[in-house]
Amino acid sequence: MEAIGRAAGDVAGVRLFGPADLGGSPRSTVLRCRTARGGSVVVKAFGTGPEALRGFAAEAAGLSLRLAGPELLGVDASIPLLVMTDLGNAPTLADVLLGDDPEAAREGLLAWAHGLGRLAAESVHRRADLARLWTTYGRGLPSWEEEPWITQDAAALLMLLSGAGIAVPPGLAGELTLIGAVGEDGYPAFTPGDTCPDNNLLTPDGLRLLDFESACYQSVFLTAAYCRMPFSTCWCVFTLPAGLAEEIEQTYRAEVAAVYPALAEDAVWQAGIRRAIAVWTVNATVALLPRTAEGDRPLHPTRRPVQTMRQLLRHRWEMASTLEEFPAFAETMRLLLRKTAGEWQVAALPGYPAFGG
Known part of the structure; x- marks a missing residue:
């Protein structure tokens, strides 16, 4: 989680710390990280298997349309991972x-x-x-x-x-x-x-x-x-x-x-x-x-x-x-x-x- 947080901080251009595991799936790890500015972001890191990579591509492409979902703050396709705004703990x-x-x-x-x-x-x-x-x-x-x-x-x-x-x-x-x-x-x-x-x-x-x-x-x-x-x-x-x-x-x-x-x-x-x-x-x-x-x-x-x-x-x-x-x-x-x-x-x-x- 620490390594994911460091890579996500580089993508977002802000230091991140205190990663908290939000769950995820066999294809991905989802973390909430605090920022040095007092806020928080959500980081989603994907595996390297074909289904995980397809999930990453779909999420990166879909959020990049900026039609719905959290705001996309950064993408690192080499890891791969996404950094998104934190929508908080509202009920589902x-x-x-x-x-x-x-x-x-x-x-x-x-x-x-x-x-x-x-x-x-x-x-x-x-x-x-x-x-x-x-x-x-x-x-x-x-x-x-x-x-x-x-x-x-x-x-x-x-x-x-x-x-x-x-x-x-x-x-x-x-x-x-x-x-x-x-x-x-x-x-x-x-x-x-x-x-x-x-x-x-x-x-x-x-x-x-x-x-x-x-x-x-x-x-x-x-x-x-x-x-x-x-x-x-x-x-x-x-x-x-x-x-x-x-x-x-x-x-x-x-x-x-x-x-x-x-x-x-x-x-x-x-x-x-x-x-x-x-x-x-x-x-x-x-x-x-x-x-x-x-x-x-x-x-x-x-x-x-x-x-x-x-x-x-x-x-x-x-x-x-x-x-x-x-x-x-x-x-x-x-x-x-x-x-x-x-x-x-x-x-x-x-x-x-x-x-x-």
Whole structure:
């Protein structure tokens, strides 16, 4: 940590001391360091493996757009590391959703949806800038936008079903191709990539986004699906009160429809959202189902309350089983529900604690 602090001080042009570990991930170390001027900054240092380097490139490029997140104070691509302004210890959206104040939770959700929508709208014309910045920081690695993850997930699902002895309904492969077209629908916008509740600070100055390690341009529907599912790739998943999911979805939609007027048409919006739900359900299935083979486990190692992987999967499958415009896919979801019903014996997802559970 001391070595990281010294290197970060050189980048920021100020002496740093007293590094405090804020956590991070297998790819990165995150420190809060005090400055000689009495303030503090946040330093994020990355590993040297391919995924860590891609995370660094995405975060450096995404923050350099200066559209959202903390202010970028310096970058050292040789280490690599970033120095950012310290946004303090404001509660996250996860904190208020798991708390006991329903109004704070509702306001947090609306701030989240409004902030993401505004970011998407403001970013529409900056795609070339992000590509240029990736060239600067990416060391020749493919960007997240170039990653064919939707196609890879579809292939993985077919293999997973075969390995589980589930007969694939006729037409499923073709439907997965149609579903995957949500990534090519002509409505791209910038996203930090991980817009889960714990990466959203509710500061006195409004919503501030954290974690740009997967920053890219993607279909606005893939972000909007987080409102309806909710939180497509996250651990902090409970159910929302009737009407609130729709309210936050419409808040996001109003922002993006200002730059993509076709999204004001219900037929266009609903078709896109439903394809995105299918994409994220496939993603969750291939990521989590193999990990439940030997038993259930919590979605987060330390945060409580939290649901289990099997609870989340059944919740996702139940929602996706209603996508009757894709009959083979919907039937696949019902097959998964039937196959796991007896053995898993898990409760349905409860509501978020802030709204009474």
